[in-house]
Amino acid sequence: MIIGGGPGGNTAASVGATLGAELTLVEREIVGGVAHLLDCIPSKAMIATGGALTALGRARQMGLDVNGRLDVPALRERVASIEEHLRQAVSGLLESQGVRMLSGSGRFTGSHEVTVETESGTEIVEGDAFVVATGSRPRIPDWAPVDHDRVLTTRDAYPPKEIPEHLIVIGSGVTGVEFTHMFRSLGSQVTLLVSRQHVLPIKDAEVASELEDEFDARGVRLLKGARANAVTRDASTVTVACEDGRVVQGSHAVLAIGSIPNSEELGLDLAGVKVDERGYLPVNRHCLTNVDHIYAAGDVSGKLPLSSVAAMQGRKIAEHVMGMQLRSHRHLDYDKAASAIFTEPEIADVGLAEADAFAEGRKVRVTKVPFAVSAKALIEGDPRGFVKVVSDPATGVVLGGSIVGRNAAELISVLAVAVTNGLRTEDIVDSLLVHPALAEAVVEAST
Ligand SMILES: Cc1cc2nc3c(=O)[nH]c(=O)nc-3n(C[C@H](O)[C@H](O)[C@H](O)COP(=O)(O)OP(=O)(O)OC[C@H]3O[C@@H](n4cnc5c(N)ncnc54)[C@H](O)[C@@H]3O)c2cc1C
Numbered sequence: 001m002i003i004g005g006g007p008g009g010n011t012a013a014s015v016g017a018t019l020g021a022e023l024t025l026v027e028r029e030i031v032g033g034v035a036h037l038l039d040c041i042p043s044k045a046m047i048a049t050g051g052a053l054t055a056l057g058r059a060r061q062m063g064l065d066v067n068g069r070l071d072v073p074a075l076r077e078r079v080a081s082i083e084e085h086l087r088q089a090v091s092g093l094l095e096s097q098g099v100r101m102l103s104g105s106g107r108f109t110g111s112h113e114v115t116v117e118t119e120s121g122t123e124i125v126e127g128d129a130f131v132v133a134t135g136s137r138p139r140i141p142d143w144a145p146v147d148h149d150r151v152l153t154t155r156d157a158y159p160p161k162e163i164p165e166h167l168i169v170i171g172s173g174v175t176g177v178e179f180t181h182m183f184r185s186l187g188s189q190v191t192l193l194v195s196r197q198h199v200l201p202i203k204d205a206e207v208a209s210e211l212e213d214e215f216d217a218r219g220v221r222l223l224k225g226a227r228a229n230a231v232t233r234d235a236s237t238v239t240v241a242c243e244d245g246r247v248v249q250g251s252h253a254v255l256a257i258g259s260i261p262n263s264e265e266l267g268l269d270l271a272g273v274k275v276d277e278r279g280y281l282p283v284n285r286h287c288l289t290n291v292d293h294i295y296a297a298g299d300v301s302g303k304l305p306l307s308s309v310a311a312m313q314g315r316k317i318a319e320h321v322m323g324m325q326l327r328s329h330r331h332l333d334y335d336k337a338a339s340a341i342f343t344e345p346e347i348a349d350v351g352l353a354e355a356d357a358f359a360e361g362r363k364v365r366v367t368k369v370p371f372a373v374s375a376k377a378l379i380e381g382d383p384r385g386f387v388k389v390v391s392d393p394a395t396g397v398v399l400g401g402s403i404v405g406r407n408a409a410e411l412i413s414v415l416a417v418a419v420t421n422g423l424r425t426e427d428i429v430d431s432l433l434v435h436p437a438l439a440e441a442v443v444e445a446s447t
Helices: 007-018 034-061 072-096 174-185 205-217 307-321 354-359 375-380 408-421 425-429 439-446
Strands: 024-027 100-110 113-118 121-126 130-132 136-138 151-153 166-170 189-194 221-224 228-233 238-242 247-250 252-255 259-261 294-296 339-341 346-351 365-370 386-391 398-405
Touching (some): 007 024, 034 136, 034 174, 034 307, 072 100, 100 121, 166 247, 174 189, 174 205, 174 339, 205 221, 205 346, 354 386, 375 439, 398 408, 408 425
Antiparallel strands (some): 100 113, 113 121, 136 259, 365 386, 386 398
């Protein structure tokens, strides 16, 4: 029995069905997942449109005479149609696999029993194993009176009713910088409030500074050390005040300060499932909670809040429920998850970061190659960024890497496969790749 149809829940269902489990999945809003289909995907779709506008600028450098004008209704339609296409793809797959799907809200009413409220009434579903994959929602602090009109959460931003004239982005983690990039490329004036001294506090400092330079060059106003503590609005202006007395005004503000788990109304106490002080369900390496037949996947498990991680947890849960861990089974290693930030240039990393290696006093070999020496980057008219590979100096095993530049989110896959499988730099160097290709820079950086 699976509660929640996002990447965590629907992957557990799909893999479980392949392995022969009898399954019921309950989803209260949208099969495919609220955070996934109404946050992750639309934000990337809008970033792709912004990217196309930027590419028009590059096209002029390449000798083309083009003009681009943003068509907001067409953009809304495009975002909605991608969401709908993916929703249908997930529902269709689960139906074809024989997963029983209930539309409604599920909560535990016993340790082996979930009660589902549907439009047509109440149904009790009993099961041997349960997966809680209920996701998370944007965190809204007391000082931010979100009205979903001008004071926004990330989820209010797409499809956009209008492109904000001046957007104040509160928070400079991954979501904050993606929103800054997205709305700047769609034509908004953007002020980014950075509570510390740099954007992306948990990323490689060199990567963060490359992005800050890019934001500066594109006219984004960065306010550093600016921790917001009050938001007010009148008919047309939003005012954000910071702890140090600075005040910023814009037409809209968006909160990008993290999320909280959807775990309150699940009857977890009736099932004996423990939550931590922030409401997450702690899990072991099999994604089991403290109750030995109740698993948690995705954002609600408090691990890396990524669709890719949620889906992998769902897969591992299905394998564990069906006894696959007794055969060849690789445990999920969160330290080896690749992740990307869809700014311009893109930023992606995997495994051990250079700064963390030095902080731990660990000896590593770090090699770096700029895209400026890549033929393909020059041909594409975008030689920004670099590839950095972190390896073990004794064995050559690839421990991690970061890529800043065009298609970084795709290129990091090469390093992710190497990190997950313990490949050595020479395994990458010995691979015969396409020329010209951006991936050649990954090979160069592994040399
Ligand atoms: C702005 C933004 C951009 C992002 N971009 C990326 C990205 O580029 N790449 C990436 O990997 N990740 C990205 N993420 C993160 C990603 O969206 C989430 O980590 C992922 O969707 C989590 O999957 P999930 O299954 O835990 O949750 P969800 O996708 O939210 O699915 C949980 C589902 O459970 C349902 N549910 C909740 N309670 C109940 C109940 N009681 N009964 C029935 N159903 C219930 C909800 O309706 C929801 O559909 C982004 C997130 C945000 C906010």
